[in-house]
Amino acid sequence: xxxxxxxxxxxxxxxxxxxxxxxxxxxxxxxTDTSVCIGCKACEVACKEWNALPADGVGDHGxxxxxxxxxxxxxxxxxxxxxxxxxxxAFVEQRVPARDSAPVDLGMPSTxxxxxxxxxxxxxxxxxxxxxxxxxVCKHCAHAACLDVCPTGSLIRTEHGxxxxxxxxxxxxxxxxxxxxxxxxxxxQGDGRAFKCTMCQDRLGAGLAPACATACPTESIRxxxxxELRERADARLAELHxxxxxxxxxxxxxxxxxVGGDGAFFLLLDEPEVYGLPPDPxxxxxxxxxxxxxxxxxxxxxxxxxxxxxxxxxx
Amino acid sequence: MSAPxxxxxxxxxxxxxxxxxxxxxxxxxxxxxxxxxxxxxxxIIKPPVWKVPDVPAYLYLGGLAGVSAPLAALADLxxxxxxxxxxxxxxxxxxxxxxxxxxxxxxxPTRFLHxxxxxxxxxxxxxxxxxxxxxxxxxxxxxAAEVLGVTPRxxxxxxxxxxxxxxxxTTYTAVLVADTAVPAWHExxxxxxxxxxxxxxxxxxxxxLLAPGDVxxxxxxxxxxxxxxxxxxxxxxxRIGFAAKAYRTGRAGTxxxxxxxxxxxxxxxxxASGFLRGRRGRALGAVSGLLLNAASAATRYGVFEAGMAxxxxxxxxxxxxxxxxxxxxxG
Numbered sequence: 012x013x014x015x016x017x018x019x020x021x022x023x024x025x026x027x028x029x030x031x032x033x034x035x036x037x038x039x040x041x042x043t044d045t046s047v048c049i050g051c052k053a054c055e056v057a058c059k060e061w062n063a064l065p066a067d068g069v070g071d072h073g074x075x076x077x078x079x080x081x082x083x084x085x086x087x088x089x090x091x092x093x094x095x096x097x098x099x100x101a102f103v104e105q106r107v108p109a110r111d112s113a114p115v116d117l118g119m120p121s122t123x124x125x126x127x128x129x130x131x132x133x134x135x136x137x138x139x140x141x142x143x144x145x146x147x148v149c150k151h152c153a154h155a156a157c158l159d160v161c162p163t164g165s166l167i168r169t170e171h172g173x174x175x176x177x178x179x180x181x182x183x184x185x186x187x188x189x190x191x192x193x194x195x196x197x198x199x200q201g202d203g204r205a206f207k208c209t210m211c212q213d214r215l216g217a218g219l220a221p222a223c224a225t226a227c228p229t230e231s232i233r234x235x236x237x238x239e240l241r242e243r244a245d246a247r248l249a250e251l252h253x254x255x256x257x258x259x260x261x262x263x264x265x266x267x268x269x270v271g272g273d274g275a276f277f278l279l280l281d282e283p284e285v286y287g288l289p290p291d292p293x294x295x296x297x298x299x300x301x302x303x304x305x306x307x308x309x310x311x312x313x314x315x316x317x318x319x320x321x322x323x324x325x326x
Numbered sequence: 327m328s329a330p331x332x333x334x335x336x337x338x339x340x341x342x343x344x345x346x347x348x349x350x351x352x353x354x355x356x357x358x359x360x361x362x363x364x365x366x367x368x369x370i371i372k373p374p375v376w377k378v379p380d381v382p383a384y385l386y387l388g389g390l391a392g393v394s395a396p397l398a399a400l401a402d403l404x405x406x407x408x409x410x411x412x413x414x415x416x417x418x419x420x421x422x423x424x425x426x427x428x429x430x431x432x433x434x435p436t437r438f439l440h441x442x443x444x445x446x447x448x449x450x451x452x453x454x455x456x457x458x459x460x461x462x463x464x465x466x467x468x469x470a471a472e473v474l475g476v477t478p479r480x481x482x483x484x485x486x487x488x489x490x491x492x493x494x495x496t497t498y499t500a501v502l503v504a505d506t507a508v509p510a511w512h513e514x515x516x517x518x519x520x521x522x523x524x525x526x527x528x529x530x531x532x533x534x535l536l537a538p539g540d541v542x543x544x545x546x547x548x549x550x551x552x553x554x555x556x557x558x559x560x561x562x563x564x565r566i567g568f569a570a571k572a573y574r575t576g577r578a579g580t581x582x583x584x585x586x587x588x589x590x591x592x593x594x595x596x597x598a599s600g601f602l603r604g605r606r607g608r609a610l611g612a613v614s615g616l617l618l619n620a621a622s623a624a625t626r627y628g629v630f631e632a633g634m635a636x637x638x639x640x641x642x643x644x645x646x647x648x649x650x651x652x653x654x655x656x657g
Contacts, residue, residue: 018448084366091368101365160505162452163437164444182440183433186451189374189506189637198375203433284644287365291647295505295512296448302501302515303447309500309519310493312554316527317396317493320546321404 019297021266022153029168038172039215040274041224041232042240043146044247045286046259048231050144054098055089057226061211065199067095091287092147094199097208098223099147101286109137145286146232148223149174149195149208150263151274154294157187157196157207165205172237173210173274181205192270192292210274237274247278256280262288269293362648364640371507373637380431382627384424385499386529388458389522389622391420392495393530393551395465397544399489402482408539411472414481416533417488418469421462421495428458450502457494464488496526503633509643510572510636511629517562521629524558525622527551528589532618535596535611545596545611548618552593555625556586568646572636573628582628588621 017028026035058064081088087102155174158166165180166187176187176196183203187196196207211221219225224234233240244261251259258280263273269292283290364370374381398413429438441455465488471481500522504515511518528551534544559582563570573582595614599607636642 082366103365156507159446159448160451162444162446162449162455163440164446165440180440180443181434182437184441184451185375185431185433186449186502186506188372189508189633192371192507194369194371194507197372198433205433282363284363284370284640284648285365287368287370287640289370289643289647291651292507295507298512298515299448299450299501299505302450302504302519305516306494306497306501306519309497309523312520313393313493313496313523313527314396316550316554317393317400317530317543317547320397320531320543320550321400 017154018159018299019154019269019294020271022271023266024172025153025168025271026170026172031168031170035170036215037236037238038274039210039235040151040173040237040240040276041148041210041221041234042244042276042278043148044231044233044244044278045143045145046247046251046256046278046280047229048100048144048146049229050086050100050102050142051228052089052100053226053228054146054223054232055096055100057222058098058208059096061214061222062097062209064095064097067093067200092149092195092197092207094197094202094206097148097206101143101145101147103143103281103285105141105143105281105285106138107141109139143280143285145277145279146223146227147286147288148275149210150193150270150276151208151210152294153266153271153274154296155270156190156192156294156296159294159296159299160186160190162186169212169215171210171212171215173212173215174207175209175212176205176207178204178206190295192289192294240276244276244278251278269297362641362644364644368640369638370640370643371637373634374506374508375433376630377431378627378630380427382623382630384427384431385503385522385626385630386525386623387420387424387427388499389496389526389626390529390533390619391417391424391461391465392492393526393547394420394533395461395468395485395492395495396489397530397534397547398468399482399485401543402485404543406537406540406543408537409534409541409544410485412537413530413534414465414469414472414485416530417465417492418462421458421465425458425462450498450505454495454498454502457491457498461488461491461495464491493523497523503629506633507643508633508637509569509646510566511633513566513569513646514562517558517565518629520558521555521562521625524551524553524555525625528555528592528618529622532592532596532615532622535599535615535618541611542600544615545600548596548615549593552589552596552618555589555622559586559625569636569642572632572642576631576635578628578632578635581624581631585621585624585628588617588624592618592621 022028082090085102089099092099151173158174163180163182165177167175169175181204185198187205196205199206214221220234224232241264244264248259248261260279262279262283263276266272394413394416398410401409429435445456446452464484468481468485471477497519500518503511504518527547531544531548531551535541563573592614595610599611
């Protein structure tokens, strides 16, 4: 086991790094292709149903919210991932130059006024509305900060290479919550423990796909061995680029990134921060050896200062 | 594969910076600040669920106890019974209260012993629990012997052991907060241990000034700690880039400015008390010691608040990452 790789950098097999013997199941994950997401939120509902998650208001996720639990900001009334929301469909409405719009005819009625954009006319100044939808989820990082900092050993790496909270161990210290660079895991109000996506660990054991991927009607959420998903994602990206969707990009796919590659990665149509994702996340424990060295130096300074204070005679 | 060209999407929620929030403190930006994008201004990382006063108090008391223990141990060896007695009680009291605040902050307080279920070097809270637990036991036994006036030799041994653990107790908490995705804390991971070390020395030394008898070592510790805390904080704010704003603005900025004033005044008072004879010197020392402790607690609270502010505002997360990304792309 390479101790450097255990904290950051590419990591081929997180489960093996965590000590699972050879022959453990392959690392599985999600590839969420947001270009075919229709924002139906079937994933959110399926997740809540399967995992028997309690209702939570948008206020629990930091948004203002009203008595009806509406954010008042968009069709997104979930707000964000939380202790009782393991899937969150983001909704972004943008006005973009018409010529930049994806040349895909969905066969839907126009949302613009008739004649706003004349087919074949000069579209230089024309704009149109674009909706971005994306189903967010725990990234199941190769280097998971939540797991690293958990003091009780409640957070573990599973045999499938995913990250799981053992709720019978968690004592609600809350350390995992600010450690996550994506803001995924949170403390459940009234319960005190931390919760997040389990990738339906109970279904995986029975050979089933997670509830969200099973429910997704457009196959925007794909589940499978991570190696296969990465190949499919690369093919999908090439296809979209060929079709002129230059803004398509993969997020979290690269094993060289700050978290060693995500177990759940995405195809996005705009910058990550537009969807509420950090543009260049880094696992905080990458710097932990240096942190301990600085703390040791400071502790020695404390010891030295106290000892030196006793030098010399008394008055 | 080539990086996709960045495009301006006018409909996405954007915010221009440099105006609008905060009081213009007379600084004019020579370069227009870049726009940054977020998802309806919502935080990207989850702000810590750690409560006030639990966690700031836990940080402060750990520092107070961690310095009081070696101070008491050396006072014992050098024959300063007043300083020894006060240091032992402060170490045990600080450690006990610190544990109390830590347990109270847990979502499941009855499971506090799970903290000692494993020892994980990747978890500063696990390492810290394994420092705090023996420190608490040793300093508690030492203080009990001191108060009861029994087994002075055993108390000397346990006091020395607690004193050896003390310095680690003062700085692991800096790693605890820095080992998060909270920008104001993580970016300061090199400087925060020294800020906390200085703050701990100031409070432990300051507490020692309340002791009867010769308190010269406590005075030196307090003044050195105040100097270290001020210097380390100045370096922190200069070196951590955009995240420094969290330490200068809002509630954190106000609290930290007050803490700095208190530290300066307390250190000067402590220094001056060494030149005054008799009761006036003692009184000035005691007031300065209390002031240093208040300032130390305020420093911890200010650092805590700076982290919370930087977690709530997505700009602290997005901007440095975006700049890092652009720098990497351009070569």
